[in-house]
Each structure stands twice: as C-alpha cells, then as structure tokens.
Amino acid sequence: MLNLLWLIPLAPFAGFVINGLFGKRAGKPFVTAVALLGSLTPAILGTVAAIQYRGVSPHGERWVNVVYDWITSGNIGAQVAFQLDPLSIVMLMVVTWVGFLIHVYSAGYMHDDEGYWRYFAYLNLFLSEMLVLILGSSYLLMFVGWEGVGLCSYLLIGFYYKTDYAPAAGKKAFVVNRIGDFGFLIAMFLMFAYFGSVDFGKVSQIAAVGGVTPSLLTAICLLLFLGAAGKSAQIPLYVWLPDAMAGPTPVSALIHAATMVTAGVYMVARSNVLYRLAPGAMMVVAIIGGLTALFAATIGIRQFDIKKVLAYSTVSQLGFMFIAVGVGAFTAGVFHLVTHAFFKACLFLGSGSVIHAMGGEQDIRKMGGLRDKIPQTFRTFQWATYAIAGLPLAAAFFSKDEILASAWATPYFPTVGKFVWLLGTIAAFFTALYMYRLYYLTFHGKFRGTHEQEHHLHESPPSMTVPLWILGGLSLVGGLIGIPQRNWLEGWLHPVIPHIENVHGLIEIPETTEITIAAVSTLIAILGWWIARARFKERQLEGDTWLAPGLARTLENKWYVDEIYDATVVRPLERISTFLWRGIDAVIDGLLALLGYIVAACGDLLRFLQTGNVRNYALMFFAGVVIFIWVLA
C-alpha cells in the first residue's frame, strides 16, 4: 500500500470524474454510491497505510512515494511524490474520516437539491485535492492541493449559483486566498533560489544545518504565513470565511471548519523547522493568531445568523491554533486542530440539521425552544458547545488549555508570550459567552418562528443524525489523545519536530503552571457560560440588549471591516483601472492618431501646391532650379 499512496487522492478524484461526467443522467442512488465510495476508499486506504507505516518506520521517519517527475527545467526539479509521516497521518485520519461522515450527512441534507450530482462531484474533488495537500511531499505539491481546495471551496460556496450573493462570496474567497497564495508562491521562489528545492525534507535539512541566513528564513516564514493567513482566515485576510457560509451547510462543516481552513496550521506545523529558526516570524504568527482569536470572538457575540456565529467562532479557533504554532507548541496546534475538527464539524452539522428543520431559516431570532422538537440535534449540539467552550474534560478543554499554557511558558519570547496568553484567555471567555448565547437562543425559550415553520419542524433522517452522534461523542472524548503530561499525540508527533542545535524543541511546561493556567481558563470559561446562562436562558432576546447600542451596531457590522476594505482597496483599484483604460490607453491612441493626422494634414496642405495652374508648376520648377543653384554653386 505504501507504494500506492497516490491511490488515496486518486480514488475520490475518480469519483469526481464519474459523477461529473455521468452523474446528471445517472440519478441520485448512483451518485450517492459513487460519492460515498469515493470518500470511504481513501479513508480505508489511509488507515491501512497508516498501520503499515508504523511497521516500516517505527521512529517516524518520513516515507516518500515518488510517482513521477512533474516539472524538470533548469535547476527546478519537482516530483509528484506523496509522503507519510506522523503529522500527515494525523491529518489524513481527520480529513478522510470526518470527510466520510460529512459525505454521509450530505446524502441526507442535499437530498432534494437539483444540483445533487454536481455537489458530490465537487465534494469528491475537494477530498482528493485536500489529500494531495496533506500527502504532498513538497511545498509545490502542497500548493497544488492548496489551490485545488481553493477552487473547490470557490465552486461549493458558489454552489447556489442562481443567487447573486453566493457566487460573489465564492469569488471573494478565491481572490482573498490568491492574495495569500501570492506569499506562498514568493516563498517557493525563494526556496528554489536559495535552497534549490522545495522538498520538505531537503528544505528543513538545509535550514537546520544553517544553510541560509536567518533574515531569509524570516522572510520565507512570513511569506508562508501570508499564505496560511489567507487559507486559514487570519487577520487581515479572514473576511472571506464568514461570507463563505453562503455555501451548503455540510460544506461549511467540512471545508470551512474541519479541514481546508486548517491547512494553514498544518503548513506552519509542517515548516516548524524554518519557523523555529526564525523566532521573529513565530512572534508575528502568535500575535496575529491571538488578535484574530479575540477579534473574531467579539464579533461572534452579536451575530444572529446561526452559521455566521459558527463562522466567526471558527476564525477565532483558528486564531488559537496559530497562537499554538506561533509560540512553538506545534503539537498543541495540531491537537486543537483535531479536536476543533470534531466539535466544529458537529456544531456545523447540528446547525445544518436545525436549518433543515427550520426549512432553510438561519436567523436565530426566529428560533428558540427547539430542544424538544429536534432532541438528537439538541443533545449533540449541547455536547459540542460544551466542548468548544473549553469546559472541563471535553476536547477543547485539553487542547485550548495546552495552547494557553504554552503561550504563557513559551521560551522563544517570554514577555510577548504572556501578552498572547492574555489575548487567548479573553478570547476563551468570549467563546464560552457567544457559544452559550447561541445555544440558549436556539434551543431554550419558546419558538419565535412562523406557524408553518413550527408545523414543519422535524428531526433529521438518520443519515444526518448518525454523524452528529459520532462527532458529538468525539468532541467529548477527543481530548483524551492529548492529556497533559502523558500526551499521546505529542509523543506521536515528536519525530516531526526534529532536534536542532541550540534551538528549542517541544516546550516543557512545569506542572504547576499547567494546572494554574488550566484553572484560570476553566474559571474564565465557566464565567462566560454563567453570564450567558444568566442573560439568555430565560430572557432570550431581551437579554441581547445589554451592549451599548453603538457598540452593538459596530459588532453587528463586524467592525465595518468589509466596508473599510471596500473603501480603501477595492474602489480605488477600480478607479485606477478605469483611469488606465479611459486615460492612458486613450492618450496613447490619441498620440498615435495625432501623428497620423499630422501626416495626413501635411499631405492635405501640400496637395494645394497642385493648383491646377501650369504656370505655378513652372514656377515651382524654376524655384527648384534657382534654389539648387543658390545652394550648390
């Protein structure tokens, strides 16, 4: 199997091709079959490969399966080659299995959509690209998947292409991502120019032995992070993610919560060697992460669209992950990535189920009291909320806690670390607050929607609830893979973070700090929960009047960031372009036209020498003679 790694991405791609070509005529059962196969096969293959991998490299050396030479030109050599190592295996498991679950869920959720075949084709394509991303053995191949998933997210966000907001959102997503990719590309150019390769192994090797200057490394890391910020929705490029909710809910769950958006984190973790050699870059990452976490969380407390809340929470959680990788706790970052995949997927699918029940309604102001209408959804949602809020013993309790602890204890930049910890902690408080606000407004109180909505309410089919249960369960117990001090995940990922002379490896957190930090963040979380409970459980919407109206409006409008971007970037650019077209081009053409006109005018004037009067001709003749005599003689 290990030499057939390329089958893993290929399987879903096959699914995409088949569904894409024949899906429309073939009918739903066929499409479903193909799609589920296309997502289950890589899951199974991946698992098999993982098991075999343990056999071949017990100490976690990377296993590379070269397929063929892709681009060979000058001193640029790029292969299509897939690799396995602990990190990619973790990702592989998450992506394939969560992906499979969401495929199952989608079969139910999208059942009545006329674009059913299209949807699954895209979804399979996404899966295969995502797998390329995480299995690729070089930055270039990673970039291939990177752009590929970008494309799929574009297609899936714009899935409801007949509306006018969905395609716009899709375009926004793609373009913003491209801005990130710009950084990624330049980083790769730098690598080719100075490392002569973009293979993960070679790059980190050369970097580790000090083959290049720190400043160059910093540059590369920052550029890579620009890419990551685009993909993983960090400040200043996060704006696309909330809009991306225009896509079908399962898509939001899979792409914009569980898998794709975490690619940035994966990439930073993957490049940990480079980052550790460039602490400056790490600091930037950490601070940006912290700010994002807090910023998004604040917005989250004043949103009414159920998916928007979750979207901002995703942004915020991604911020946490970047804090982790930023402060050097790469394993913690990956850990949170995993747990987040569980509970956020669960939350999204839950919201999907709610929306399904509400007949497409997403505004929580129309909901309320759904707990007994859709009990299963309610239960799983509750668990996930508990998890994300970071309440004791659930998934995020461990992961988030480890992040904050490492932020506090980071050896790279202690003081800044404390500051980042502060940001994170406040963000954690808000997280609990807005999640429970959402929870209470949705499931408690009494129903606020219209009558036919109330009449229409129903629990979702098993194809949707089963994944909910699984993910809900995981979000409760998922944290167990990373219990402090006897951290399995850390051990598993250890080989990915090689030892470098006088550069810090894994962060050692003293037990005491660990516990204190944990206590603090738990208290904070509980506080957040308590406040939410006090305000919203009974009073429901009235509870929402607690913020100063101005602040409330600002939060509701997401700090007007979109507007600011529009005014400072988009409009001016458009104006410049119009000027270039109407102005410069016109000038160029004008000048040339003028030239032509002058020539023609000269002709027109000279032609009046031709008076038709022969004596003038004679005069011209004679003038010629006289002048020549004058000049020459």
Place this chain on the structure above:
Amino acid sequence: MTLHPLIESGWMNAVLPELILSAGGMLLILWTAFAPKLKGTTAPLALIVFIVAALSENAVKGGNFFGGTYQISAITQLFDITFLLAAILATLFAREYLEREGIEGGEFYALLMWGTVGMMMMAKGLDLLIVILGLETLSICIFVLVGYHRRLPISNEASLKYFLMGAFATGFVLYGTALFYGATQSTKFEAMTRYFATADATNPLLTVAFVLLLSGLGFKLAVAPFHGWAPDVYQGAPSPVAGWLSVAPKAATLIALVRIFASMMPTFHLARWSTMVAALSVLSMVIGNAVAIAQRDLKRMLAYSGIAHVGYMLIAMLSVRDQSVAAVTVYVITYALMNIGAFGVVSMLAKNQNDPQTLDDIAGLGFRRPFYGLALTICMFSLSGLPPTAGFIAKFYVFKTAVDSGYTGIALVGILTSIVSVYYYLRVVYYLYMKEAPEGYAVPVAGMFATGALAISMVGIFVIGIFPTPLFEMAGAAAHALLP
C-alpha cells in the same frame, strides 16, 4: 555607293529594333489611312510589331556604332525589353479602352512605337545629342498620346500642361547641355568622362549646368519639385497612356542619367551634386507619399505614388556603382509590371473618362470582379513593397544598395515614408473588399487582351518576387556592361 568609314557595317542590325518600330509605326498609319474600316485590327498588328521588335533583340549584336555615339550592350537590350514590355502592356489595355471610348486608330500605336524608339535612343545614346533627340521624339509622342482622347477637355488640358512644361524643361536641358559643351568641348560621354577626370570641381558654371540638365531630366522623371505636371497629366491622359507614361519615360531617363552621372565622376561627388540627387529623392518620397494620402482619384494617387517611387529609385542612384544600376534596373522592371497593371485595372472602369476615377468606383470590386480585385490587390501590395511580391525585392535591393554605400540615413527616410505609403495602398484594398459596391454603373468583364495583360503583370510580380535570381543575374550583367 561607298559609305564613310564612320558608318560601320552591321549598323543596320545594330538598330534593328528602332528600324522595325519606326517602320511599323508608318505601316500602321498607312493601314488606318487606307483601311479605316479595319480599325479593330490595328492593336493586334501593333502587338505583332512590338513582339517582332522584341525578338529582333536577339539578332542585335553588341558594340558601339556611329562613331561611338550609339552603344548596344546587355543593359540597353534589357531596357529595350523593358520599354517593349511597357508598350505591350499599354497596347493590351489600350485595345479595349479605345474601343470602349470609340477613339481607336493606328496613330495611337504608331506614336507608342515612335515613343519607344525615342526611349531606345535615350538608353543607347553615348552622346547628349542623341539622348536629347530621343527625349524630344519621346516628348512629342507623349504630347499627342496624352491629348489623344480629343473629345475630353481634361485630356486636352493634360496635353497642354505637359506640352508647356515639356517645352520649358527642354529649354533647360538644352541650356545645360550647351554649358557642358562649353566646358568639355563635346557632348559625347567619353569626352565628358575624360574631362571630369581632371575637372576643377569648384567651377560653379559646371554646377549650374548640372542643375539645369538634371532639372530638365527631373521633369521627365516627375521628381519633386519638378513633378507639378504629373498628377494632372496622369488624370487627364487616357488610362493606358498614363500607365505607360508613368513607367517607360522614367526608365529611359534613369538610364540616361546613370550614364551622365557616371561620366561626371568624381566631380559628381566632389561638387556635392549627389546631394542634389539625394535632396530630390527625399523630397519626392516625402511629398509623393504624403500627398497621395489626400487623393481620392486613383490616377492622381498613382501619380503621387509614382513620384515617391522615383524617389526610391534615386536612392539607389546616389552611389553610381554597378550595384546601383542593377538595383535601378530591377526596380524599373518591377515598377513597370505593377504600375501599368494598376493603371490597367483603372482603365477597365467603364466610367465617363472626364470624371475622376475615384476610390468609390472600385468599392466592392473585389467580390464583384474577383480577377480585377486580385490583380489590383497584388499590384497595391507590390507597390507598397510587401513580400513576396516583386515590389518587396525591388525596394529591398534599393535599400540594400543605399546601406551598402553608406546612405543609411536616406534609406531610413525611405523606410519611414513607405510606412506612410502602406496606408493609402491599403485603402485601395479596403475599398476593394470591405466596402459595399455602389449602385449604378457596372464594370465590364475584362476581354482577352486586358486579361492577358493583367495576368502578365500578376505572374511577373510573383515570379520576380519569388525567384528574383535570374533577373538579378541579367541586371548584374547589364550593370556591368554599363559600368565596367
């Protein structure tokens, strides 16, 4: 009877073509006089005469005759052929034109023949006397041919203008000659060569003489600023005549000029006379091309383009070397093919000849009469010097010669002006294919003769354009004969 030793034996077949043409002309006059009913047959007869004359070139053997005043050599024969080619094309077009206009008559062809004789004398004369005599013979014929369409006011006006200017110019030519005679004590080229080998280049009288002579001949070349007559005359003259007029006399004059320039080395350069030639060529290129843009009347446009083309030919003349002679030769032959072709198509437009034949008259012709369209298009592209037509080869040769002899600057002017020229040549193609045909008059289908003529020029253009080597060899040999 005994002839004076100066009259070598064999002079008879030395001037065989001239004799044939002269006799043929008289024959035609008599034929029309005595058999006026058979006007239709005159053109074929004329053709036969021309062809016979052309064939007779084989019988001619080279050498100098009449006391070294008359040279027959490769170049004169090549030019004879050129003149005859021009005459033949003109005849072919004239046939249907004259028929349509109801002015057929042997005189027309007779005058063509005598004019050709005149040109031959210009090409072969080694004595200014003979050159001038030829020039005058030619002029007289042209006066008449231009005015041949007697009913037309413009035709008459054209001949008036040409006549007055011609006479005026003759005065200058003669006076220039006289002054040279004063200097060299002879009007033979060899004498001039001998004289100028040691002449004092600073003598302004010589310069004056040169200016007078060149301006007089420049009139025949229609080179700016001596070009005033050209557009009017071309417009007024019957189209076939205009075509012939725009080519043959220029060819004859050019070769005469080459001889003259050659005999004036090195004073030609020392006294900056070449500068005058350069100035003329630049002026012609600029004025010709610039004004042509402003023309809507095809014949006037072609007239100006003709002025410009002479400018190009003069570029080559700047350096009087065998190279440049060859270049000019090639250019002249090419020009004959493409310009007479163009005028020929114009002559096919059955329109009241007194009105200008404007661009609108050929609108949509390309699809209504594909053959004309194709022919005119090819001629235009050849005139604008685009490959793979002969025009390109010719221009290329000229520019190459110029660069080769250090006149890159003037070559640059040539290039720039030909960029301009492309515009108006292109405009013709645009009218041919991209304009809707006007309602009203119908363009007649070309008859056998015109078709033949057009075919000749098209084929010629492509053959020279694609396989120029043979022509180059001929021209090279000819040039060598002229300037050993």
Place this chain on the structure above:
Amino acid sequence: MIEFAIFFFFAAIAVIFALVVILHRNPVVGALSLVASFFALAVMYVLLDAPFLAALQVIVYAGAIMVLFLFVIMLLNLQHGSEPATRPVQQFLGYAGSAFFGLALVYYLVKYTVLQLPPGPFLSDARAIGVTLFEAYIFPFEMVSILLLAAIVGALLLSGRGARPEVAR
C-alpha cells in the same frame, strides 16, 4: 571695330524686342517683335562665322515657325484681346527668380570664361556642315525624320476634324 558696333547694336535689338515679347500684352505684337529679335540673332550667327545657320535661322524661325505662330493667332483671332494681368505673387516671383537666375548666370560667365580665341578662320559653310551631317550624324539625322513625322501625325490628330468636342459646344 565695326563688328563691335554691329554686335552691340543687334544685341540691343535682340534684347529689347525680347523684352517687348514678354511685356507687351498683345500676342501679335509679341510675335512680330520675336521675329525681329530672331533677325538680330541671325546677325549674331553671322558674326560667329556661321552664315549657313544664319540663313537657316531666318528661313526656319523667322520664316516658317513665326509665321505659323501668327497664323494660329489670326486663326483664333486673338489679335485684339490683350490678356488680363496675372496674380502679383506669381508675377513677382517670376521676375525676382529669373532676375536672380540671370544675374548669377552672367556673373559666373563673366567670372569663369575668359577665353582666348584660337587663331585662324572657322570654316563652317554649308558644305562642311552637310558632309559632317551625313557622315558622323547620319543616324540622328535619320531619326529626326521620325521626330518630325510624329510631330506631323500629332498635329493632324490634335487639330484635325473630330477634335471638336460635342460636349463643348
């Protein structure tokens, strides 16, 4: 020294009548004074030891050509009409240009051709000319026939019947 007197006298006549030609508005007067000028020139030819050409000058020019002129003038009866004045610009440029031209010419002639006449008489009687003409210049001489023939044909063609345009009248 008498011939100097003759020279200046007839030179003056030639020039004066030439001026009359270009200044007098009546073509008949012009033609006649041209004849006079040509006579004067004929005298010059005699002074240049070319009696034969002097004779030709009188016969061909004064006799034939100018009569032809007069004939045409009469035929088209232009003798009364005196032409209107031309555009002053043309006028001025014409005078100025030719003045410059003439002055330059004369200046250079004076400056550069101070020639000593060779001794001995210059024999150029009809016989000598005839011999040369028919020996050295036989070919041009023959070709002149073509020239004249063309001229005749042309003249006939242009002025003959049918020249009248039906449109014009």
Place this chain on the structure above:
Amino acid sequence: MSHVLSLVLWLPIVTAVLLMLVPRRFAAEIKVVGLAAALIEFVVSLAIVQHFEDGVAGMQLVEAHPWIKQWGITYSLGVDGISIWLVLLTTLLTPIVFLSGWNAIAKHPKEYVISFLIMEAAMIGVFLATDLLLFYVFFELTLLPMYLVIGVWGGANRIYAAIKFFLFTIAGSLLMLLGIIYMAFLHFHDSGVWSFAVTDFYGMHYRSMTTEALLFFAFSLAFAIKVPLFPLHTWLPDAHVEAPTGGSIILAGVMLKMGTYGFLRFVLPFFPNATAKYAPWLIALSVIGVIYGALVAWVQPDMKKLVAYSSVSHLGFCVLGIFALQQTAIEGSILQMVNHGLSTGALFLLVGVIYERRHTRKLADYGGLGGVMPVYATFFIIAVLSSVGLPGLNGFVGEFLILSGSFKTQPRATILATTGVILAAIYLLWLVQKVFFGPITNEENRHVKEIAWNEIAAMVPLVVLMVWIGVHPNTFLKKMTPSVQQLLTTVQNRGGAVMLTEKAR
C-alpha cells in the same frame, strides 16, 4: 522524409491556390476541403515531433536551398526546441478555427478558408525559417490575410481595427527590415560574403555599442509591437474585438507569439550586449504590461476586450521570462506561449460561441447562463482556470517556471509580476460570475442554444492539452531544454553573462 518541413509549409498554400480555382458556389465543399487540409496538415506536423530528436540543441530536419544567390539568401528551414511547439500550436489551431467558424461564416466562405490557409502557412514559415530574410518574408506575409480577415469578416468598427493592426505591425517590421539589411551589411564587411543565415549573425561583432543598441531597438520594436508590449498594445484590443472568432483565435493564439519568438530567436543571440544592457527596460515594460493589462481587463464591459487585455497581461509574463535570461524562465515562457495559445484561444472561441447566439459581447447583457448551457459553462470555466493558472492545468506550469526562474535574476520585477496572478483571478472570475452566475436578468438568455457539436469538437483537444501540459509538462519541456541552453550560452558568452552573475545571489 527530410522534406517534412517543406511539406508542412507548402501544403496549406497549395491547397489555398487550388481552392482559388474552385467557383464559389461550392461553398460547403470548400469548407470541407479546407478543414480536411488543415487536419492533414496537423497530422503531417505530428511527423515533425516524431522525427525530432530530443537532446539535440541545434536545428533539426534542416533543409537549405539557395534562393537569392547574389545576396546569399537561402530557402532554409529548420526546427528546434524553441520553435517546434509553436509550429504544432499553429497546425492545431487552424483546424479548430475552421471547426468553430463552421456555421458562423456565411459571407464569402471561400475567401475565408483561403485566407486562413495562407495565414497558417505564413505563420509556420515564420517559425521554421532559419534565414533572416525568409523569416521576414513570412513575417510580413501573415499581415495581408489577417488584414482581410479582420476587415472583411469583422465587426462594426472593423476597418479602423484592421488598418490600425496593419499600420502598427508594418511600422515595426519595416524598421526591422532596415535593421536586417544593416546587419547583413556589417556581416558582409566582416566576412566579405553576403549572408542572411540566422546563425551567421550569432555573436556578431559590431562597430560600437551604439550600433548594436540601435539594431537591437530596430528589432525589438517590431517584436514589441507584435507581442504587444505595454505602450504599443493599443492595437490589440481593437483588432480582437473587431476580428471574427477565428481571427481572434489565430491572432491571440499564434500571431502574438511571433513577437516573443522573435525576441528569443533573434534579439537575444544577435545582440547579447545590448540585451544585457537594456533587458531591465524591457522587463520593466513587461511587468507594467502584466499589471496594466490585468487591471484594465478588469473594468472592461466587453468580454472580448477583457480577454484581449488579459492577453497583454499574459504575454507580459512571457517577455519577462525571456529577458530574465535564465534557463527555467525561458523554457517557462516558451511553454507559456503555447499555454496562452490554448487557453486564450479557447476563451475567444467560447466568447465567439455566445456572440454568435446572442450577438452581444457586453457582460451586462448576460448572467445566469450556467443553468441554461451547463456544458458550455463547464468548458468556459476550465479555460478560465487554465488561464488563471490553476495547478494541474497548463497555465500554472508556465507561470510558475517563468516566475521562479526570473526570480533568480530579477527578484523585484518578479515579485511585482506575481501580483498579476492575483489580478488574473480577479478579472477572470469576475467574467465568469457576470456571465454564468446570478439570477437570469435578461429574458433572452433563458433559451440560448447549448454549445454545438462542432464547437465541442473544437474545444475538446484544447482541454485535453491543457490537462496534459498541466499534469505532465516534461513531455514538452524536455524537447526545449538543449536548445534553450545553447541559446543562453550564445547570449552569455558575450556580455550577457555580466548581468546574470551580478544579479544572482
């Protein structure tokens, strides 16, 4: 089989001449014959690939016969890694043109077919000629047919466009002609023999730097206009907008490449020092072109204009790659020439498809077509993605090679140019969104006919190649490598090296 090049060159001309003799009432037959000829031509041109030896740097399948002995001008053809794919591109696009215009061209089909066949031959000649004058002849010969195609079968404002196109190009190429003559003259002075063989001018010695610089500009101008490079690009949008679909396909697909090809084949090796000296300027222009074209494309209300300006942007990449004077970059830009031919050709083809159905190219008139003509939409989006440079499709490989290559010698310029990648996404996705997505605003769009068989037939090969180049570019790259290496050594042996060494690292 050594005459394969001549065969490829003359087959279309012969066909065209024969077709001239066919009376035009046989319109249908003429179209069939034309298509057949073009297809055969393509098959024959495949023989070139088959006989092409990899790993050989110099010209292959060479043919040389004296043409104009007096001046040492020869009819000499040859193909190497630089030209081979462009030839193939030409032979591929011509049948596609015929297919796409199958029903569209109602007016004068005979002349249409003939023009395109002659054009094809001329373009092939441009890429095959190894004699400077022969090259020039073909270079100019392409003008007339294109002039007619634009002028006769073009849109409302076609005359203006056609004449503009012609004058721009001729202005450049005539100056180049003078340059050619002057070079030949210099060569004659050095060696005493007239020759126009391209190789004879490699590593030539010039009297002075000024001479070389002037000649450099004489040539560069011609090619810069053809490409077109920034300030000289204004003929392109007009020509494209007015040209019929087929014309646009060929114009964008092949003719623009004649410019970039000219830079590679002539300018670089002829004037190494001047190149080294002035490369920064041309690079600056090309970068400006990249960004400028993209920005202007973004605000175009007319689909064709949008694509046209996108060409300006894409060709900017090619020129950047060329003047980076770096193996990878040059290979990249050669590949990018092909890519652009495919993707932009496809885009023009597709724009033509709806234009033919709706007779408007205004973006505003469309919207929501995705639901009406899904197959069409799919093709369009694929073409767009390839043009955006999505990995896995051809565009990415080309751009990546160019940028990563030129980054080594021209970092700043490259970074600027890379922004073009972002902008490309902006304007092309904008196009897609406006045309295919959103609610159907315009009732006429409700019943637009789905893409027809001939158009699909025309599109499929393009798509296949897009994927092929994207997935396995080595097929194409490995044939170029030796030739490009040789080219670079020619350039660097003289002065060109200076810049490289100082820039790198």
Place this chain on the structure above:
Amino acid sequence: MIPTSWFLILSAILFTIGVCGFLTRKNGITMFMCVELMVNAVNLTFLAYARQFHQLHGLIFVFFVMAIAAAEAAVGLAIFISLFHHRETIDVDEANLMRW
C-alpha cells in the same frame, strides 16, 4: 574679333528673359514664344562655343535643335487650337479642371 563670353552673356540674358516671360505671361502662345526665345538663346551659346572650339559639332547641334523646335511648334500650336476649341481661350490659367 568679339570674345565668346559676350555672346554667352547675351544668350544668358535672352534665356533669362525667356524664362521670365514664360513665368509671367498667361497667354499660352506667348508663353510658347518665350520658350522659342530660350531655345534660340541656347543656339547662340552653342554657336559661340562652336566658334570657340572650331568645331562643327556645335553647329550640328543647333541644326537639330531647330528641328526639335519646329516639331514642338507644330504639335504645340495644334494643342492650342484644340484647347481653343474646347474653351474659347488660350489663357492657360483657365485650364485648371484638374487640380489638388
């Protein structure tokens, strides 16, 4: 004996007068007369030189020039006649159908 240059000067003057007349007169026939004047001036020059060099060549040249002049006169006057037929005048300024 009278020095040649005097004749030359005289002929130059006459030639100039001829030119001047040609440029300043409108009457076609008068203009043509001026041309004749120029030609005669040329003849004078030829003869002067001929005597100077004791050559017959100059004389012969004059002889031919006379022939030429005669021929021109014949054709020219014919042209004037038909011009007159066309437009009742021989004022050449009137003859400007074709211009520009």
